Amino acid sequence: MIYFDNSATTKVLPEVLATYTKVSQDIWGNPSSLHKLGENAFDLLEQARQQIATLLGCQSDEVFFTSGGTESDNWALKGTALEKRIYGKHLITTAVEHPAVINSMKQLEKLGFEVTYLPVDQNGRIALADLKQALRKDTILVSVMAVNNEVGTIQPITEIAEILQGYPKIHFHVDAVQAIGKVETSFIMNERVDLVTLSGHKFHAPRGVGVLYKKRGRKLAPLITGGGQEKNLRSSTENLPAIVAMAKALRLLLADQAKNVALEAQIKEKLYTHLKQYDKMTLFSGNDASFAPHILCFAIAGVRGETIVHAFEDKGIYLSTTSACSSKKGQVSSTLHAMNVDEKIATSAVRVSLDEQNTLAQADEFIAVFDELYQKFLKINS
Template sequence: MIYFDNSATTKVAPQVLETYSKVSKQIWGNPSSLHALGEKAFGLLEQARSQIAELMGVEQDEIFFTSGGTEGDNWVVKGTAIEKRMHGKHIITSSVEHPAVLNSMAQLEKLGFEVTYLPVDENGRVSAADLEGAIRSDTILVSIMAVNNEIGAIQPIDEIAAVLRAYPKIHFHIDAVQGIGKGIQQMIMNERVDFVTFSGHKFHAPRGIGFMFKRRGRKLAPLMSGGGQEKNLRSGTENLPAIAAMAKSLRLLLEEEEKKVQKQFEIKKFIYDYVTKFPKVTMFSQMTADFAPHILCFTIDGVRGETIVHAFEEHEIYISTTSACSSKKHVVSGTLNAMNIPDKIATSAIRISLDEHNSLAEAREFVGVFEQLYHQFEKINS
């Protein structure tokens, strides 16, 4: 089996699963309880928070635990809107964000907020100049993803941060779900960025756990009310086994990060160089520094994306159409649509997404199957 769908989810690492199991069996107390078992659980909770903060280069009290990227994005977008609604109701985002952001924006629009959706260029990237031109006196939030989950485009976060330094009251949020462990942490954690959201299952932690960076001093309304956990900002009994497992997974991910990123880049380049030789291939991802090392999106023109996915599946090679969140809904890629790619081409889009465990041997097997399928589709469509 070859698994090339890591942007959808990753396999839980064995060492991480061991941590999850150990904590579940040995430290089952509620971190909010006053007795010794509760204190032991609370100690482990804060140890995990401290470890994540150190790995991210931030302070311990700037890390908050969530259920994943979707909750984190919803929290920042809606929490900012609630907290800052008396100061303005204008928000800026891009036209290629994850549905967790775009659908949150749509919900806020129904409540009277105004949203500016920045256009993207032919590579799926926004312009810092366009963003600056969209800023108004009532702008309260800018939310831009770090890495596009469909084509792998890296947004100009540093350029946007430079613009926003002149507007210190505007919250700046980064959805970094696809960016962790990909060699761009310094950009993601730019000193002007106020909020960053992450999802554990994208880096070999269990599903249903994530974390958010909230810069000290920035205010955010809670969406989860209850017992007052996470400094009264995110109530609910903490998922301690998953939190401890995620902390371990993040440490493992960032070990020899540069070497792992280079390996993914080489595999991506091998596949890129091979498939772009075929005349009916349209490539949307590039091999430049403006694209992440692990995502490759392209089409075999005239063949629907789901058809290609199932054809590879028969060879036990697992890829996806563009976004896993939208693939079963049979909708055209939002990113390709924003890039003005015609629907007849966009419906053919597939995505390969790598991680540090993939190999060149797998890539060689993939291109062999690709060539076989390409010629089969060519005969059918001729």
């Protein structure tokens, strides 16, 4: 089996799963309890928080645990909107965000907020001039993903941060779910960035756990109220085994980041170079530094994406039709639509997404299978 769908989810590492199991069995007290079992659980919770803070280069009181990327995105957007609505109701995002951001913005529009969706060019990248023009006195939030989950475009986070230096009261949120471990952490954790979303299952941690980084001093309204956990900002008994396992997964990810990224880039380059020679091939992902090293999105003219996915699946190779969140719904990629890709081509798009467990030998096997399937598709469409 070759698994090329790592942007959808990753396999939990054995050592991470071992940590999850050990904490579940040995440290099962509630971190809010006053007795020794509770204190042990609380101490471990705070150790995990400090470890993640150290890895991200921030303070431990800026790390908040959530159920994953979707909740972190929702909290960043809606929490800002609720907290800062007396100062303005204008929000800015891009047309190529993850559904967790786009749909949150749509919901906020129904609640009376105004949203500007920045357009993108043919590579899926926003223009800084559009952002400058969109900024207003009543703007309270700018939300831009670091790496696009469908085509791998890296947005100009550093340049956006420089622009927003002149607007210190605006919250700047970065969805870094696809970026962590793929680009330099300092790129994500820019000093002007106020809120950052991470999701554990994208880097070999269990599902159902994530992080929202909130810069010290920035105010955010809670969306989940209850027992007052996470400094009274995100109530619910903490998922301690998953949190500790996520801290370990993040440490392992960043420890070998340079080596991992180099390997992923090699695999992507091999695939990219081979695929681009075909006449009926459209490549939506670039192969330079302006695109992430682990995502390659392409289409074969006249062959629907789901057909390609299942054809590869029959050969033991797993990829997806762009975003996993929309693949089963049969929806055209929102990113490709925003890039003005013709719908006939967009419905043929599929995504290969890599991680450090993939190999160049797997790329060779993929290429061999691709060549075989491509000829079959040509015969069917001729």
